[in-house]
Amino acid sequence: MTENEQEIGKSFDIYDLHILRILLKDSRTPLQEISKEVGLSTTSCWNRIKKMTDSGAIQSYTVKVDLARIGYQDTVIVQVTLESHSEETLYEFGRALESIPEVLEALLISGDYDYFIRIAVKDTRDYERLLRERLYKIPGIRHSKSSFVLRTLKKVETPLD
Amino acid sequence: MTENEQEIGKSFDIYDLHILRILLKDSRTPLQEISKEVGLSTTSCWNRIKKMTDSGAIQSYTVKVDLARIGYQDTVIVQVTLESHSEETLYEFGRALESIPEVLEALLISGDYDYFIRIAVKDTRDYERLLRERLYKIPGIRHSKSSFVLRTLKKVETPLD
DNA sequence: AGTGAAAAGGCTTTAAC
């Protein structure tokens, strides 16, 4: 495959999408079963999976972990506005968040608040400790607002699920 | 052993956590390699993985997909307040969101807004179409506010990554 | 791109310690 083809990223056909759906549900599904489901030979399925993996469409094989089972019962969404909007401040802020394991996600967004931060916490005490000892120690925060996640109505990784 | 590890430690010790980290990074890592890395026999690693899978700590084996590569270039965060806070309204709202593939996540939260919704969109036109034709068709929305994700500073699935 | 069949490698179980 040429660089050009990789960069453009040829769109997937129905077979690729079908394979992706199967792998999303269970990445250990045997090729024989995938083959039977999508109606192609095992080799063909294997080649398509390899192509998607090599091109980066499939970024990695991983496991889905139940956060509550490893001690993180709650999720908090923190919205933050920074005092400065310079690229340097943004970079420093990102670097600081990167070093906090409980920060699962940090998004630079448009609108009233500058950042959306998702934090995994063990309980409300852990949340208080995290904000006080870690997050608010980061310089440059002008304003912040926390929202506890009370219930998860839906959570999928892709529109394909 | 830290306090954290002790609390989980009834069912999880440092070896389990080490194995989990490896599987999170690459769930296809051969048992022999896992065994070498954590310093336990392959049989022991296998038993621990089986235990974590059976107990639900490992919910599933899956693939991480690059959303941009399958056509979804942007992410939008929509915060929504409903007119009613009854359990029935909440249920209906959740059900409506469930049927929209582009809605990747819907969280009931504390604070000014009732819901935090994450939507994968192909482009700004797709976003406009989705909100107008799908989201705003759901009855009971009092107020909503959209924020485009301009940049992802950090994204991990667990504090273990 | 697709196929079938053979070869290579890892998973899983069992057994003995």
Add this chain to the structure above:
DNA sequence: GTTAAAGCCTTTTCACT
């Protein structure tokens, strides 16, 4: 907890359409 070994299943390669 450990090692070792066997059988089975899957992945991967190969020759070919």
